[in-house]
Each structure stands twice: as C-alpha cells, then as structure tokens.
Amino acid sequence: MRAVLCRDAGGIDSLKVEEVAAPDMIAGGVRIAVEAAGVSFANLLVIAGRHQNKPPNPFVPGTEIAGIVIEVAEGVGHVQPGDRVCAGLPWGGFAEEAVVDGDNVFRIPAGLGYDAATQFPTIYATAYGALTWRARLQPGEVLLVHGAAGASGLAAVEVGKALGATVIATAGSDEKLAVARAHGAYHCIDYGKTDFRDAVLELTGGLGADVIFDPVGGDVFDKSLRCIAPEGRIIPMGFAGGRIPQVPANLLLVKNIDVIGVYWGYYMAWGKTRASAAKRARVRELYAEMFALFEQGKLAPLTYRSLPLDRFAEALRLVENRSVMGKIVLVPYASEAQP
Incomplete structure (x- = not known):
C-alpha cells in the first residue's frame, strides 16, 4: 500500500510517500480502507518529535481517519466489513489502509461524508x-x-x-x-x-x-x-x-x-494509558450524542480542502501557516492531479 512515511524526526521535507507493507492485524482490531485522513497541528509536532506520542521510527503519521471496514479481528462485533466508520489512532492514518483498536472505531451516520467524519475521532x-x-x-x-x-x-x-x-x-x-x-x-x-x-x-x-x-x-x-x-x-x-x-x-x-x-x-488508551470498560462505554455514549447533534444539524464540520496523498506536504504547510479554516484532509485514493 502507499503511505506517507517518516523515517526520522524532522520537518515536512523529511517525509515522502512510499510503498510499504499493509499493517498487521492486531487483537481486537479493525482494518479500514482510508477514504480521508485529517491533517492537524499535532501531526507537525509528532513529525518533529515534540509530541507526547512518540512512535517508533519509521512510522506513518495521521491520527484521525474515515473509511470503510474491510476486515475485523475475532471477537469484534460492533462493526463489520462494509461499514462506514471514523476512527482515532495514535499514528498510521496517512495511508491507504490502517489497522485500529476496535474500541476506537465508530460507525458514522449515513449523511456524514468521509472528509467531515475525520473531525469526529479527535x-x-x-x-x-x-x-x-x-x-x-x-x-x-x-x-x-x-x-x-x-x-x-x-x-x-x-x-x-x-x-x-x-x-x-x-x-x-x-x-x-x-x-x-x-x-x-x-x-x-x-x-x-x-x-x-x-x-x-x-x-x-x-x-x-x-x-x-x-x-x-x-x-x-x-x-x-x-x-x-x-x-x-x-x-x-x-x-x-x-x-x-x-x-x-x-x-x-x-x-x-x-x-x-x-x-x-487518554480516553482512547493511546500510549501508556489504559481504558476500563466503564471508560469505553462513556466514550461510546459521547459519540452517540455527537452524531445525534450532527443529524439535528447542530454540528457541521467544515472541510477547507481535500488533497491527494501525494500532496501531503502542501497540506501540512497550510496547517503550519495557520491559514486553514476548518479541516484539511488527505484522500489516499485520489489522483495526484486533483486540484
């Protein structure tokens, strides 16, 4: 699969799109075909090695995705292949596929587009x-x-x-x-x-x-x-x-x-944190409340631009320059020629 790869902590210019192996399935995991990945200021900090999350090199940046479930691990029952979902992950989002802890994967309302859905995980x-x-x-x-x-x-x-x-x-x-x-x-x-x-x-x-x-x-x-x-x-x-x-x-x-x-x-059990069943249930209730507000027209995520994966550097620089209004997203399967 294609992914943005960070081999060493540094700046935007140290990243490039490469062909890499698809991530291995994990216990309780969900494999997602990524239709959109949100780009954030936190991504810049992780790439520079200045974030509390410090993934092992090399790694794929990206913490908020939306897409289609293509595989679930044994015991995962709340989503199934073909479901439209959003998900939060500590890294790994700027890619054509991602494997995510199933507890951090949420089915999205029918009227919520993938680009807008990237804003709900975090x-x-x-x-x-x-x-x-x-x-x-x-x-x-x-x-x-x-x-x-x-x-x-x-x-x-x-x-x-x-x-x-x-x-x-x-x-x-x-x-x-x-x-x-x-x-x-x-x-x-x-x-x-x-x-x-x-x-x-x-x-x-x-x-x-x-x-x-x-x-x-x-x-x-x-x-x-x-x-x-x-x-x-x-x-x-x-x-x-x-x-x-x-x-x-x-x-x-x-x-x-x-x-x-x-x-x-902390609530998604990233890094060294742990999540009890009660905490997981509380988080799911929160997502249900947010999606209900979306369906009532009270939440309307704004997408500034959608860019193909190859233009990740442009997306990150727009965030770095604080010129983005709403969210900029990467679309892994889009053509590089997309405007």
Whole structure:
C-alpha cells in the first residue's frame, strides 16, 4: 500500500510517500480502507518529535481517519466489513489502509461524508468532552473560543452553541470571523485590531467569560486569565502560538478559577494509558450524542480542502501557516492531479 512515511524526526521535507507493507492485524482490531485522513497541528509536532506520542521510527503519521471496514479481528462485533466508520489512532492514518483498536472505531451516520467524519475521532470528541465532562459548561454561560476558525475552535463554537452557551469567538481576520459567526459565534473579535480582554469584559458587563477554550496558548492564554469570570474554567487545548504559558498561582487563588487539562488520547488508551470498560462505554455514549447533534444539524464540520496523498506536504504547510479554516484532509485514493 502507499503511505506517507517518516523515517526520522524532522520537518515536512523529511517525509515522502512510499510503498510499504499493509499493517498487521492486531487483537481486537479493525482494518479500514482510508477514504480521508485529517491533517492537524499535532501531526507537525509528532513529525518533529515534540509530541507526547512518540512512535517508533519509521512510522506513518495521521491520527484521525474515515473509511470503510474491510476486515475485523475475532471477537469484534460492533462493526463489520462494509461499514462506514471514523476512527482515532495514535499514528498510521496517512495511508491507504490502517489497522485500529476496535474500541476506537465508530460507525458514522449515513449523511456524514468521509472528509467531515475525520473531525469526529479527535477534534469534535475533544471539544465535546472538554466542554461537557471537564468544564461542565451550562446553558446561559459565556464561552470564549480562541482560534475560532480552525478545526478545534470551530468544533468548540458549535458544541458550545449546541449546549446553550453564549459564544464569543476570536480570530485574526474578517474572513475567519465570518466563518466562526456562520458556525454559531454570537460575538466575534479580531484580536489583531482589538484587545480581546477589554472586549470580553465589555461584552460581559465586567464579569468575564465563564469558560475559555484556548488552542493557541502563549500571550493569548496569559491575557485570557485577565478576562475570566470568578469560578471560571480555562482549557489549554494546544499551543499553536508557539509558547507554552505558565500560570501564576495567585490568580487561581484570588479568582477561584480552574485550569483544566484535556488529552483525548487518554480516553482512547493511546500510549501508556489504559481504558476500563466503564471508560469505553462513556466514550461510546459521547459519540452517540455527537452524531445525534450532527443529524439535528447542530454540528457541521467544515472541510477547507481535500488533497491527494501525494500532496501531503502542501497540506501540512497550510496547517503550519495557520491559514486553514476548518479541516484539511488527505484522500489516499485520489489522483495526484486533483486540484
């Protein structure tokens, strides 16, 4: 099969498409013909050796896929060959086939396309789990979402609106803010033109946001601590801004706020984590809830572009440059000539 191969930690230019052996089946596994694979900022970190997941070299990047089941291991009963599914995996997605732990494979609704389905294994699941399980977002609360036009930010905007929150979105251009507004943001702030701290405080009558979803980090996180409401919750989702911020403990004390970590790989038993039957059941319930919201029209994953596997470098650079709105996906079986 064809796959994007990383032989040593490095940059995008160190990768290339190669013919490799199809992955071996594993106990409890599901083999999937990959119709679409999501491209993310986390992929860049893994390729560079700067992610908490450190696969053995050589490896195939890619953590979120959608496709068709072509084989199941003995004992797997919730999916069967021919099923349309999405799946999350610690690596191995940028390929024509992938073998995935069956507990991390989910049948998708009939109306959900493969490109959009790639956003559910980690992007929407992280946003939904973060805002419901961890931050306990309530109807009527104010949710501030940074990087609101990216895949993670848009998912948080949509989930927040579906949960009944008033969503404030920040982004760096009018075009990106228009996308965030179209997906459910009630207030939009261009942080390149306006101090979002002052704007959030003005919009909330000086109280601040109850929950802050931050995939940017750096200075954005620091400033967020200055516009969070008492008893607010801030979720550092990632550090696309390049700097991992530090939290002054005195602010946690005087404002009664929580800083909440969410690593979705924990719930999918990636790396050294383990998943109990109760945790697996909880995750399946979460996916059922998300797919129900999709069928109600409340979640609408945005695909920025679909590119053939051979153009993986172009896709990764678009993510690296933070120019993607929504999600960019690789289509392993597409022609290299696809626009």
